[in-house]
Amino acid sequence: MTNSRTRRTVLFVAFFLALTAHVSDAFAQAPLRTFRGQTMGTTYMVKIFGSSDVDDDIRIAIDAELRQVNDQMSTYLKTSELSRFNASLSTDWFDVSSDTASVVAFAQEVAKKTNGAFDVTVGPLVNAWGFGPGERTGKAPDQSVLDELQKSIGYQHLQVRLDPPALKKSVATLKVDLSAIAKGHGVDRIVALLAKAGATDVFVEIGGEVRVSGSKTGKPWTVGIQLPDADAVTPMIAHPLSISEDESMATSGDYRNFFVDEEKRYSHTIDPRTAKPISHTLASVSVVTESCMMADAWATAINVLGPDDGLELAKSELISVLLINRNEGKYERMGTGTLAQYATEKASITGEAAMALGQQNALPTILLSAVVMALIVMAMAVGVIFGRKSISGSCGGLANKQNEDGSSSCALCSNPSDACQELREKMAK
Template sequence: MGTTYMVKVAGAEQLGDDEIRVGVDAELRRVNDQMSTYLKQSEISQFNESGSTDWFSVSPEFAQVVSAAQDIARRTEGAFDITVAPLVNAWSFGPGERTGSVPDPQMLKQLRERVGYQHLEVRSDPPAIRKSIPELQIDLSSIAKGHGVDRVVELLRSKGADSVFVEIGGEVRTIGDKPGGPWRVGIQLPDAAQDTVMIAHPMVPGTEAGNAMATSGDYRNYFVADGKRYSHTIDPRTGAPIEHSLASVTVIAPTCMLADAWATAINVLGRDTGLATAKEQGLDVLLVLRGGETGYELEGTGTLAEYAVQDRSADAGGTSWAAIIPITILTFAVFSILLFAMAIGVLFGRKSISGSCGGLANQKNPDGSTSCALCSNPSDACQELREKMAQEQRSS
């Protein structure tokens, strides 16, 4: 999925670390094999390459995700639309090369004729999807990551874990409590350092809103051309990146799949329509908008509305942005010092740094293997996982 994940399990002493790791990696690989546009042999890539308008067989999970996406597309009148793939690729936010340039308006006009959720059908029995125009392509990036979180949660639940925290690229779902109280999920301060937490929301088990949270924002993935900033979130109705004051949208829902999709949908809709839609759909939402004396304004619904009230009543004892800004600066300074110290250690220790795939992560482990887990660069670890998955399938 091009991002990191984190899994925390409290209790469940019967589960070993290796069992959890192998199980989680295998489940996420299945999600990628179904829904990743970066893999040529994935179900989604094969569907996108097909020019047939006949029913295309897919896995039950794939059909489930497409069905949920189509439901939200209808509820938002196309503001959320997974057939936006050609436009995402044209703006170089897809699996192709990042150009950082604005597409030709005439080309965008032609591509918009290939977009529209009305041109896509889905059925569950037998699971399949169908396009009504041969050029139709889909992109599940705005919903598949949340679905992956749900898959991992259900996997761990099936193994007997009843206190779990799962996060993939910022999308989170919890079950149960951690020792000492409820799991807390951080909502980041937009445009600040990645680890700067604006709010730590407690995920109380059994709440009506749900225990899954997702955030959609314009402050991580974007490019600047001719002094203008272009967000990776494309409005299917205009064919261009969103342009409004929303910096981020956070949604709480019963499943992370729904939270992920609704966060994107409301981000596309913008402040007024997005807030009205959230209330209409009974969603717990926090909108962070650029503007105001402190640089940001907060609007919220449901359980997240309290943070908007705190922001407005900072003088009465709430959380004020004036208090957060010094903390942000201090955090940045501390991390800068730590990074500088690490760099000095590497220079004097003469030891290579291991990091992400494509080069740094290809450093050799002590046993001679490599650790990269991305399908585009298989390693010994990947082969081991494949063998264990095949063995499990044979034994079942």
Template sequence: MIRFRGLVMVGFVGLLLCDSLSSVVAADSVMLEFSGQTMATTYSVKVFGPAESVDVDDLRIDIDGVLRNVNDQMSTYLKSSEISRFNASDSTDWFPISPEFADVVDAALSIAVKTNGAFDITVAPLVNAWNFGPSPRTGKAPSDETIQQLLATIGYQKLTVRMDPPSLKKSIPSLMVDLSAIAKGHAVDRVVEFLNSKGMKDVFVEIGGEVRTSGSKAGQWWKVGIQMPDAATDQWTVAHALSTSDSDRAMATSGDYRNFFESDGKRYSHTIDPRTGRPIDHALASVSVVTASCVDADAWATAINVLGPDDGLAIATKEGLDTLLISRAGDEFLRIGTGTLSQYSTASPVGAVQASPVKAVDSAGSPWVVMAITTIAFATILMAMAVGVIFGRKAISGSCGGIANKTNDDGSVSCGLCSNPADACKELRDRMQTTHSQETNA
């Protein structure tokens, strides 16, 4: 099973079981799967459809092009990106940006208003000060004086967006934007919409734990697992069915247990409360949100995580969101859900090992049938891998080691922003430029 490392880990236990069953239901269909790196994390794409010829290399390059474009617009780690250039500018005039960038900022400001600033993309200076941004890390907490000074430089009310022409405007020269709490969800949406535009309607896309599905697998539901918020275990607490062919659904999870640092014996979460200027410090360990678009799910998960267990539950109920809030209760966890995720609520705390049984791990049969099919599937995969290693004399390389430091057979190295070798970035850029020119001349 692939493990994706990021702010939160989302597992595909249910998805894997359904894939095994769908291969029996639809023998004339195939599951095309590949993964790579983007946005300082990993991505995974699954396309289910007729067993017809698909150029995987071309599709991978096209998807990397979509993701590279998102990075060029919204990555604070690229000095040449739109967001970095906006942050570096001290002008308070309208700053031209791409339509996609404007859409994301518009969505972010909408949620900022609804949460009274609990979600605020102008929090960038504080993110940097707390060692979670692109600035050099000190490993120490900022002083109270520094926090107060930085609080005066943030505030979503100081940022304005317009859609025509797409532009941003800051009311103070020092204002900066950080889209790390919403950009991955947007990227997931972009990849799904790209695949749909190419006639691929039954797809599963994941980036750093944020997921969106489209269509189904021969009428069966895509499923994702939500992990217990315990860094010491990889125990899945629920396996939720996301969608069938009638609608797209997306899931995003925000937690405080994967990305943090410790200073002077205190643990600091990466999630900063824009209202206080400090990392969150409450019992809520993780929040999962299901919506139609991943950009909304991503933003709402962070917003509710900032608000905490009580206020977070209140706004989730008010907004009619499908959410699962997992809070610490001593050494155990308490699950409270709203909407379609309310079925996973627990009346009393549960431990990571003693988690209550998941309902309907797979709708196609009993747990024993699922277990048997899964065992056979894993055995087949392991046998195939063993044969390949023995006769091909190749070392097994996978997601555990990643590809960031991998040297390819031809001597090239892998690129940190896309899944292709760095030497292929020129080809990717050329293809993107050709596509852009064709669209411009059309």
């Protein structure tokens, strides 16, 4: 009776472990395909997990969709909708696509809520400061030049309608630049395209703006937040995005694109209200929202507003943000919503602190691996203890089943039987 119960116990343990391994192997064997390319003056990356019915020709559809975004909203293509609107001196309604109109409409909402801190007509000022498509001078423009340019900018001079879709300007020389929102919109378009094709577990990134859907191996997709002014070896915060609903992340900061003139640092982020680069202590802003277009716009808007006003806006709009603020050569973190977990008020980010955070995020994975390993070792030990009885397809002192070529492998770990023999010898020692 005891031997019978023991055999049933061994069978149950082996079956349970094999079943668990089968599920894990199913996830591990599901293909993760990555597509990369160039768009909007930057790069894109698309990852598709599983979805075997979606073939690799999806790359063609991805490129075609991104080309359409450029045809609508690029300021580099002279034939794009936006370029033709900017070149027109007419103050009548100018027909555009529904996509362009909807992006501009949301941009105008953010502009109103920030009192012009976010303004898609700021392009001429960006160019004047040397951060546009022209040659960089590394010099601050004269105030007279800025005063003249301010006459032809301002979100108040721009109107948008959705039906029929069109744009209208009250100042003939006004121009629209959607570079602070179009990448996020492009990400949303690709996620929608993939969903329509049947790919629901995806990761899409354009120029650092990210949106995910579903999961990878049943676990959340994670997005890294780079520490400002950090070198390549400094760990990033790895934030897991939601599995149950689509989530996006966008980051805006002044630590990559700037110039120094007469010992003064000038950021590429221009405050439309002052016509000058931002001068506050906010180093970077990361935003998590459902739509990547929204995250893209809010990240730029909050970056312009600065640490205090930006945090207040995020709270009032119920936006999840992580603000990293410079303070005497170190960094302070402030956060709201799902990103509040990384905020440590009045605590600076140092290399050691970042490393500790990375270890903390890795702890659950380490513990899980240890538990699984312990269970496997226990199963092997049980096999050795109870008379080396043969149970087909399991490991560790229990006989392995034979493959068609005469070799044997373990259904749990899929390693050749010679490796299992080596492990048994090590355990015996």
